Amino acid sequence: MEGEDKGAMRGGKAGAEKGGSDKHSKTSTSANKSAVVNAPARSEPHANREKRKDVGGPDRTGKVAKLIHRDGRNVQNEEDRKARSMVNTGVSGGVPLSKFVDLESYMEPSKYLRLHKLSQVEPEQAHVLRLDIEHQVIQRFEDFEAFFAWFKAHRDDIMQRVKLRPGVIRLLSMTDRDDMMQELLDGDLLKGKSSSKEGVQVSEALWSNVVKWLSSKGEIDRALEMVNQMREANIVPRVRTYLGALTYLSEKAQSQKDLDYIRQIHGTMEELKVDLRDEEDVYHLYFNCCLRVAKAAKANEDLSLQRLALSIFDDLLVNWFFKSNHVPGAKTTDILRERVEIDPDHTWEVTDDVVVDADSGKCGCCSETLASIEPSPEKIEAMLPDLIEYLKTTMHNRMDRDAAIESFDRKINVPYDVLIDAANIAHYKQNFGNRPRWSFVQLQQVLDAIGPDKHKLVVMHRMHTGKRHMTEAGNREAWRKLTQDPSVTICTIESGNDDLFWLLAAMKANVPFVSNDFLRDHVHTLLSSPEYLEWKERHQAYYRMYRLDALSCQNIDLYWPPKFSIRAQATQSCWHLPYRVVDLVDFSENENALPGNIPDDFRWVCFRRASSSSNGKT
Ligand SMILES: [Zn+2]
Structure with missing residues (x-):
């Protein structure tokens, strides 16, 4: 059976290629596309191959036929016909399912199979399954027109399906229908399905999408308030819950209030012990927010705000140094360069290509000693x-x-x-x-x-x-x-x-x-x-x-x-960031490769706080 199937697939491809080169048969294909979709499944590979030769046509049509062949083979013809008839009569509310069937050719075969099975289940279940499939297709293609029609037709059913809600919010937040969003928020959007015996809980994904939407509107207060409500509902926020707010702030921050937001978000993440070891990008958002405020303060000659922004930057930086044992990316070094350039109190010397002595751990530039960071x-x-x-x-x-x-x-x-x-x-x-x-x-x-x-x-x-x-x-x-x-x-x-x-x-x-x-x-x-x-x-x-x-x-x-940890770290008056100068080979794959933590494989950027600048003295 498996071999036969493979043969049919190969044949299908060859047939499609042949057809594609023939303009005449190509035209006839697009006219007959629905006929191909509606054709009963053919399990006999040779017949299938011949049929496709006749029809020819673009790859996509071939793919549809192939999917029908692959997944329709276990469905009896009568049931198959029923399923297809359901597909083509469309759903109530004026969104013909055939609209999605066109897209079906891009769907996973397993999903296609589920579509076939619609005819074998109770009407109630079929409706739910169909909502799921439509939802997946709309999500995948971000088809807003279909989305609004679909949502309008089945709004109550959709909102009853708790697991569909995050996707609905995701799509809605990509449109300008703030009124619809607000209406949902005022309703039962964030409430579980009380009628269900299991008491389905509203997911973290839904809350996070709402928080993200509020953040994108610049409503950070409401967004953070929403996070509080989320926690009261015993749902634990994740990194993504905050990404919208952090992204917004990293692009728009101006004031002390924005710094307060950053501190509040970071404080909550620390409290929740959110794992930020691999989240260098999240720290970039924090850093950029502080830098924006520092630059705005500098332009407004608000020295105390400038200092505050930079001191928060430094605290976050050291916090990250202790969290991440990864070698930082070049972007982190660039952000640090920006930071030292707007320091009102110190001039900094930034030296690249520094060698740290493997035996003593001493920086070849500032002579400070790098530490071994390990558990107590x-x-x-x-x-x-x-x-x-x-x-x-x-x-x-x-x-x-x-x-x-x-x-x-x-x-x-x-x-x-x-x-x-x-x-x-x-x-x-x-x-x-x-x-x-x-x-x-x-x-x-x-x-x-x-x-x-x-x-x-x-x-x-x-x-x-x-x-x-x-x-x-x-x-x-x-x-x-x-x-x-x-x-x-x-x-x-x-x-x-x-x-x-x-x-x-x-x-x-x-x-x-x-x-x-x-x-x-x-x-x-x-x-x-x-x-x-x-x-x-x-x-x-x-x-x-x-x-x-x-x-x-x-x-x-x-x-x-x-002797020392090869990771970004702060010494008495300097920051040190390593970067790799010898490519890492996967040691576990190659017995002749070298392990990843050899000091000779790295150079360092040394950021040295050299002296008080004239600005600081005024
Ligand atoms: Zn140094």
């Missing part, structure tokens, strides 16, 4: 119970999990400086056969490269110490050396995820770990929390092993986490 010991401590609970879930369910954790704790009760992810190193580039080989030789080489000064805690499953792994060349000898090395403690585990065991040991002692693993298996767990990611960034050491040629011995490069 208290925060790390607070993460451990969740990690242990998660670790227990990975253990065999017949074992005593608490006892296993206690036993592990006893084993790691030695001083250690670094954790070793043995499996990651022993399997590195060992993917030759069905199962990756386990190389104690490699493990020993990496431990040697770390050196005898650091005490290394190696965590691995006990099964890897079995006889099976000792038959590989050199493994027995390497294993013997490992077990006799006084700077190595080997800790074997019986059951559970080994990554989580060594992670637990590394976090307990707050020491680095050597692994190229990104722990992607755990991406939807506590290991995707901002605190954990920040800790990992500051504690993961990477390695690379390679031979210069077939005969030479293995080279090992170790990349310890840099």
Whole structure:
């Protein structure tokens, strides 16, 4: 069945191309378009291909026919005919559904199928389904004429369907029908469907769209009041809830009142713990708002307002520095350049292409030292119970999990400086056969490269110490050396995820770990929390092993986490923004690539507040 279907699709395309080159048949196609739409589904591929050859015509018609063929094949002819007849008679209110059927050719096949099924459901349900489909098509094509006709005809039904409301508001806010919008707002727009047994709740999307509309009208007070009501209704605002207001303010802000709005919005977002780590663009809106006010104040010679705007800018900037561990985009640097140019009190030196010393973390321009930004010991401590609970879930369910954790704790009760992810190193580039080989030789080489000064805690499953792994060349000898090395403690585990065991040991002692693993298996767990990611960034050491040629011995490069965080940060009197000068290669995809946090790959822009300017003294 699948093959036949594919054949028909290929045939359809070829047929359409052929037809497209023939002007005569093209004309006949557009005249017969509705006939094509109404043709009963043909499941026999050859007949279909022939038919399309006859008809020819533009791709779109071919696509319609193809959709009918694909999705109509399971619908019996009689039902199919009924469905099509419903489609063509149109809906009450003068919006013929065939208007949308033209657009159908651009719809997903699954939606098309739903359209077919209209004939198989109760009239009540069919009406609801049809409203949904019409809604989707109108939304997709932003057809305002159809929208108004549709809305006028079915207003009560549409407003009963809570899930249609956000889309209605979205479209309405793109028109100038403020009167209609206001009328809806005065009505039950933001009230749930009380008649429903489930008590359907009005969605965040609907509230956000209303807030956005008010914001676009410059009614920021009302918009923020709406956010308050939203919170009273137990609906949590998201970043997008505020985007309209922030965009408006970033383009129109002039006064202290606008600064108050910014502070209010930022304060609420902080209170709600909205995740702004990846929202550099949102901060650009904040910054631009402050800059606009500062510039307007400067033009009006209102020095205190200018200072206020810039001090809010600076607070927001530092707030963002602490949130985002990303390397900022060039736009952020440009905004900062604008900011320092209108400083009434200080002159700034802005230096590009600055090198920060990898060992000391000292800026090559201002000599101030960049910091390592990482979770406090208290925060790390607070993460451990969740990690242990998660670790227990990975253990065999017949074992005593608490006892296993206690036993592990006893084993790691030695001083250690670094954790070793043995499996990651022993399997590195060992993917030759069905199962990756386990190389104690490699493990020993990496431990040697770390050196005898650091005490290394190696965590691995006990099964890897079995006889099976000792038959590989050199493994027995390497294993013997490992077990006799006084700077190595080997800790074997019986059951559970080994990554989580060594992670637990590394976090307990707050020491680095050597692994190229990104722990992607755990991406939807506590290991995707901002605190954990920040800790990992500051504690993961990477390695690379390679031979210069077939005969030479293995080279090992170790990349310890840099002494300082490679992220935008403020020092005593400067701001430092890194930018990448060596392209990042996806380390997880390419074993020869380098990790992302190598100081040599970055240069910095140093913004140095140099001296008081003459303006400030007046
Ligand atoms: Zn500097």
